[in-house]
Amino acid sequence: MQEQYILRIDCPDEKGLVHKITGVLYHNDLNVIRTDEFVDKEKSHFFMRTEFAGSTDEKKIISGLIGILPTDATICLNKVRKKNIVILATKEHHCLGDLLIRHHFNELNANILAIISNHQILQSLTEKFEIPFHFISHENKTREAHEIEILDTIELYQPEFLVLAKYMRVLTATFSAQFSNNIINIHHSFLPAFIGANPYRQAYERGVKIIGATAHFVNENLDEGPIIAQSIIPVDHTENANDMARLGKDVEKIVLAKALKLVFEDRIFIRENKTVIFE
Numbered sequence: 001m002q003e004q005y006i007l008r009i010d011c012p013d014e015k016g017l018v019h020k021i022t023g024v025l026y027h028n029d030l031n032v033i034r035t036d037e038f039v040d041k042e043k044s045h046f047f048m049r050t051e052f053a054g055s056t057d058e059k060k061i062i063s064g065l066i067g068i069l070p071t072d073a074t075i076c077l078n079k080v081r082k083k084n085i086v087i088l089a090t091k092e093h094h095c096l097g098d099l100l101i102r103h104h105f106n107e108l109n110a111n112i113l114a115i116i117s118n119h120q121i122l123q124s125l126t127e128k129f130e131i132p133f134h135f136i137s138h139e140n141k142t143r144e145a146h147e148i149e150i151l152d153t154i155e156l157y158q159p160e161f162l163v164l165a166k167y168m169r170v171l172t173a174t175f176s177a178q179f180s181n182n183i184i185n186i187h188h189s190f191l192p193a194f195i196g197a198n199p200y201r202q203a204y205e206r207g208v209k210i211i212g213a214t215a216h217f218v219n220e221n222l223d224e225g226p227i228i229a230q231s232i233i234p235v236d237h238t239e240n241a242n243d244m245a246r247l248g249k250d251v252e253k254i255v256l257a258k259a260l261k262l263v264f265e266d267r268i269f270i271r272e273n274k275t276v277i278f279e
Contacts, residue, residue: 002053004033004080006266009065010276011073013039013046021048024064030054036278040271047269049278051080076266083110083264086159088150088167089117095165095186096122098253099260100129109264113157116150118169138169147175163260164218166252173220181270183218184228184263186256188248200248204241211235211244213252215259217270226275228259228268 009021018037025032033051040047058077065075089096096115102108114132115122126133134153138146146169154162164185176183188199203211212232217225231251235244262268262277269276 002031002055004051004053005056005058006078006080007050007052007061008048008076008266008269009050009069009073010045010047010269010271011070013044014070017046017069018048020068021050021065024061024068025050025052028054028056028061028064030056030061038276038278040276045271047276047278049267049269078266082108083160084113084158085110085161085163086113086154086157087115087163087165089115089122089165090168091119091121092166092168092249093122093125094249095253095256097125098257099163099165100126100131102257103131104129109261110161113159114153116153117167118146143169143172144174147172151175151178161263163256165256171218176218176220179218181217181219181226184256184259185216185218185223185225186252186259187214187216187223188245188252198241200244201241204239204244207237209234209236211248211251213248213255215255217275219273224273226270226273228262228275228277229255231255231258 022032022035030052031054033053035048035050038047039045062075062077087096087099099108099112103110103112112131114134115126116134116136118136118138120135123133123135136146136149136153160182162179162183164183166186200211210232212230214227215229216227219225231254233247233251235247239247262279267278
């Protein structure tokens with residue numbers, strides 16, 4: 001069976017890029033399965049995602065592309081495979097439970113290596129799926145000391161991504177910087193509205209008519225990382241903050257699952273705190 005690959009390229013736009021890129025693949029006897037392109041006309045910047053199959057030397061492909069692309073091009077070539085992840089959670093079960101079920105039925109396109117939590121509430125749920133659970137309490141510790149313990153545990157697994165499945169702790173900039181654009185969070189609000197804590201209370205007090213959820217990459221600024229996926233549902237004056245929080249849980253788990261699918265299938269480009277996504 002031939003190997004399948006995903007090639008992502010972004011660079012300053014210029015004439016003939018699609019022809020040049022597919023030409024490199026053609027001359028290496030590779031079969032293009034699908035290609036998507038986008039040009040940001042305001043910035044004159046080109047994005048291309050290509051799926052292809054065949055037997056090849058990855059270094060040879062990258063070398064060939066470097067020879068025909070602008071000097072500051074970004075080239076990412078990955079084999080199609082499941083990504084390795086570690087999930088951080090706290091007390092709420094809906095997002096974690098959804099991911100564990102998807103993983104169990106091979107719908108996640110990822111290997112969940114472990115769950116880390118600052119509470120023990122979700123341990124029995126996790127162990128039903130025979131996945132390692134690490135309880136690392138934050139009690140009587142500085143945030144930095146707690147994160148060092150978490151990092152030591154993460155180091156055991158060497159994941160490609162961290163997923164915050166309702167992990168209700170603000171990560172320090174030092175922690176986030178170690179996983180640049182490799183931490184995905186689900187925020188219980190339609191960002192950029194109602195950032196920080198208690199967004200449903202904020203939404204209720206503002207009298208909103210829709211509530212939503214946002215999945216985004218984590219950076220050093222609270223809830224301001226590049227947005228991956230969002231969705232909303234309508235609400236009205238009969239719903240209080242608790243009702244909104246209950247309704248929001250369904251949106252949160254759907255949005256997180258969608259975002260992870262996009263990330264794990266290498267469909268996302270990040271540029272200047274924005275995303276370009278080929279679905």
